[in-house]
Amino acid sequence: xxTLLEVKDLRTEFHTQDGVVHxxxxxxxxxxxxxxLGLVGESGCGKSVSVLSVMRLIPIPPGKIAGGxxxxxxxxxxxxxxxxxxxxxxxxxxxxxQDPMTSLNPVLTIGTQISEALELHLGMTKxxxxxxxxxxxxxxxIPEAENRLDDYPHQFSxxxxxxxxxxxxxxxxxxxxxxxxxxxxxxxxxxAQIVDIVKRLKRELxxxxxxxxxxxxxxxxxxxxxxxxxxxxxIESASNKEIFANPVHPYTLGLLGSIPRLDEAHKAKLTPIExxxxxxxxxxxxCPFYDRCxxxxxxxxxxxxxLELAGVRHWVACWNWQDVQKKRGPVGVR
Amino acid sequence: MPDSQDKLLEVNNLTKxxxxxxxxIFQRKVxxxxxxxxxxxxxxxxxxLGLVGESGCGKSTTGRTIxxLYRPTAGEVFxxxxxxxxxxxxxxxxxxxxxxxxxxxxYASLNPRMTVGDIIGEPLEVHHIAKGKEKKERVQELxxxxxxxxxxxxxxxxxxxxxQRQRIGVARALAVNPAFIVCDEPISALDVSIxxxxxxxxxxxQQKFNxxxxxxxxxxxxxxxxxxxxxxxxxxxxVELTDRTSLYKSPLHPYTKALLSAVPIPDPVVEEKRERIIxxxxxxxxxxxxxxxxxxxxxxxxxxxxxxxxxEFRDVGNLxxxxxxxx
Numbered sequence: 001x002x003t004l005l006e007v008k009d010l011r012t013e014f015h016t017q018d019g020v021v022h023x024x025x026x027x028x029x030x031x032x033x034x035x036x037l038g039l040v041g042e043s044g045c046g047k048s049v050s051v052l053s054v055m056r057l058i059p060i061p062p063g064k065i066a067g068g069x070x071x072x073x074x075x076x077x078x079x080x081x082x083x084x085x086x087x088x089x090x091x092x093x094x095x096x097x098q099d100p101m102t103s104l105n106p107v108l109t110i111g112t113q114i115s116e117a118l119e120l121h122l123g124m125t126k127x128x129x130x131x132x133x134x135x136x137x138x139x140x141x142i143p144e145a146e147n148r149l150d151d152y153p154h155q156f157s158x159x160x161x162x163x164x165x166x167x168x169x170x171x172x173x174x175x176x177x178x179x180x181x182x183x184x185x186x187x188x189x190x191x192a193q194i195v196d197i198v199k200r201l202k203r204e205l206x207x208x209x210x211x212x213x214x215x216x217x218x219x220x221x222x223x224x225x226x227x228x229x230x231x232x233x234x235i236e237s238a239s240n241k242e243i244f245a246n247p248v249h250p251y252t253l254g255l256l257g258s259i260p261r262l263d264e265a266h267k268a269k270l271t272p273i274e275x276x277x278x279x280x281x282x283x284x285x286x287c288p289f290y291d292r293c294x295x296x297x298x299x300x301x302x303x304x305x306x307l308e309l310a311g312v313r314h315w316v317a318c319w320n321w322q323d324v325q326k327k328r329g330p331v332g333v334r
Numbered sequence: 335m336p337d338s339q340d341k342l343l344e345v346n347n348l349t350k351x352x353x354x355x356x357x358x359i360f361q362r363k364v365x366x367x368x369x370x371x372x373x374x375x376x377x378x379x380x381x382x383l384g385l386v387g388e389s390g391c392g393k394s395t396t397g398r399t400i401x402x403l404y405r406p407t408a409g410e411v412f413x414x415x416x417x418x419x420x421x422x423x424x425x426x427x428x429x430x431x432x433x434x435x436x437x438x439x440x441y442a443s444l445n446p447r448m449t450v451g452d453i454i455g456e457p458l459e460v461h462h463i464a465k466g467k468e469k470k471e472r473v474q475e476l477x478x479x480x481x482x483x484x485x486x487x488x489x490x491x492x493x494x495x496x497x498q499r500q501r502i503g504v505a506r507a508l509a510v511n512p513a514f515i516v517c518d519e520p521i522s523a524l525d526v527s528i529x530x531x532x533x534x535x536x537x538x539x540q541q542k543f544n545x546x547x548x549x550x551x552x553x554x555x556x557x558x559x560x561x562x563x564x565x566x567x568x569x570x571x572x573v574e575l576t577d578r579t580s581l582y583k584s585p586l587h588p589y590t591k592a593l594l595s596a597v598p599i600p601d602p603v604v605e606e607k608r609e610r611i612i613x614x615x616x617x618x619x620x621x622x623x624x625x626x627x628x629x630x631x632x633x634x635x636x637x638x639x640x641x642x643x644x645x646e647f648r649d650v651g652n653l654x655x656x657x658x659x660x661x
Contacts, residue, residue: 042525042526042527043525157616159616160616187388187389187552187617188388188552188554188593188596188597189388189592189593189596189612189613190388190616191596191598192595192596192610192612192613193612193613195598196610196612214525214526215598216526216600217555217597217598217599217600218598219600220598220599220600220601220602220604220605221598221602221605221606221608240602241602241603244600244601244602244603245603254527255526255527256600257530258526258527258529258530259526259529259530259555259600260533260555260556260558260559260560261555261599261600261601262554262555262558262582262594262597262599263582263599263601263604264558264559269534269537270530270533270534270559271530272527272528272529272530272531272533272534273527273530274531276495276497276528
């Protein structure tokens with residue numbers, strides 16, 4: 001399939017009083033048309049900052065996109081002028097944010113907020129936009145959509161607001177939907193509803209999705225490919241099944257060992273990753289995972305490993321991945 | 335009174351309503367938020383009871399009402415054979431030596447102006463357990479127990495990460511050598527790799543000091559991992575309570591089933607085959623809960639009687655409790 005978005009060697013940093021925070025340090029990935037890419041990692045690993053850089057939503061200053069390319073349908077989004085990026089944003093690439101409570105404008109009705117993009121990007125009249133808004137709300141499963149159009153955000157629950165956000169994101173039939181932890185603030189039963197909606201819409205509309213999450217469970221049921229991020233680097237990238245069946249980066253392995261599974265057979269002890277992630281202001285010279293790694297070798301302290309091929313479309317940034325593969329023991333159900 | 339010696343805590347018909355008032359000077363009550371509505375359960379010595387449910391179901395209120403941080407509207411809480419709900423403040427204060435709490439937010443639950451030594455040492459002074467040099471030694475010992483460097487005593491909370499702060503919270507709870515600890519979502523504010531560190535720490539401490547936990551969380555995978563028995567709450571009521579294995583192997587209540595099926599499993603092969611029970615709609619308001627069974631508005635199996643009569647919370651064998659007409 002054709003490549004829709006290609007990010008090459010993206011670097012984003014923030015200039016703060018304490019020094020330069022290296023949030024994204026040369027991240028490369030690609031999304032094919034209709035593909036779902038999962039970006040997985042813990043807080044501060046750069047997953048949100050990388051997609052915000054793609055959308056050029058980084059506040060400058062203190063932020064700065066220090067290098068790289070973002071090719072969307074062959075065009076470098078980092079090089080185009082502001083007007084052009086506005087015609088892409090919300091139109092061809094849409095975004096759903098984590099917190100449905102703060103990402104809607106509290107003083108405008110839901111109808112006004114959905115219509116805005118329709119009038120702006122698609123040049124619809126007020127009536128057309130209103131009609132389309134009702135269709136969109138129905139599509140994401142909001143009952144009595146006609147009557148709810150004149151309601152304000154506070155009249156909706158968290159799950160309903162997130163559906164409104166998705167309806168807004170889908171209003172211009174984007175080719176790429178970026179979902180930044182869209183279910184983290186929601187309860188599990190509501191999360192299941194939202195995941196279900198996104199899966200169905202993806203099938204019906206054929207759009208590509210980048211789904212950012214720290215929850216390996218959610219992503220296992222959704223993604224085609226998964227990129228695991230750590231300290232501003234992509235440290236492992238493979239197909240969904242491959243990541244869970246054959247993880248070869250010690251961090252990915254550590255993440256899988258840290259989460260209790262609902263279907264675990266007996267009460268086995270968790271194997272947490274000891275220590276803390278590195279300070280992004282004073283980045284270590286070698287591998288960023290060195291301090292916490294149980295497979296570390298001498299070389300890891302001084303040289304940061306590049307991504308190398310570890311299987312079919314499986315990349316890993318670790319000097320010792322073969323060793324890890326041999327010594328890691330069984331993965332999956334404990 | 336608890337009939338058997340091995341029950342550390344027994345709760346009968348525990349109820350907590352929060353009044354909604356109107357008016358500024360002459361406040362009158364217009365309604366109640368029925369946060370917790372008639373819970374009965376017990377916790378054995380040395381075991382962990384997990385309490386799960388979605389936001390707003392009353393699980394935190396339950397924990398706080400048991401510790402008498404909120405005084406219950408009705409019901410009894412027997413702890414070591416004594417009814418806490420009837421106790422006066424002085425007597426209660428003495429009892430608090432035996433029951434402690436670990437809070438959800440490690441950023442909000444530590445006073446930013448106190449040093450770690452003062453935070454962990456405060457309960458020792460309040461309960462006249464230790465002071466001066468003795469106190470300092472005990473604080474350092476506690477820091478070591480929770481896996482922190484004893485030299486950290488003079489530092490302030492902002493110098494620590496989220497996981498380390500939660501360890502300080504654990505040390506504070508342990509300071510008075512309690513028998514019972516309410517853990518109110520102790521890991522949900524932490525990153526995945528740090529969560530596992532805290533879970534392991536809590537498990538180790540339980541074994542070492544023979545602690546009894548009430549573990550409150552919304553994450554079923556975590557609750558299943560740490561608990562011996564699990565209670566599932568919905569809108570202020572316990573709908574099902576049983577041991578961890580039967581709850582996950584043979585859940586009876588339709589809400590438990592839906593909740594379990596909604597939890598994603600980190601394995602794409604398993605996920606492909608799973609069938610989800612997707613509940614329609616949202617949780618109703620606890621101010622005006624549905625008549626009869628509170629779950630009937632979202633229940634796929636609801637029949638006529640569910641709208642009229644509140645199902646009894648009954649034992650269907652082997653201490654497997656469930657509140658449902660259809661089961």
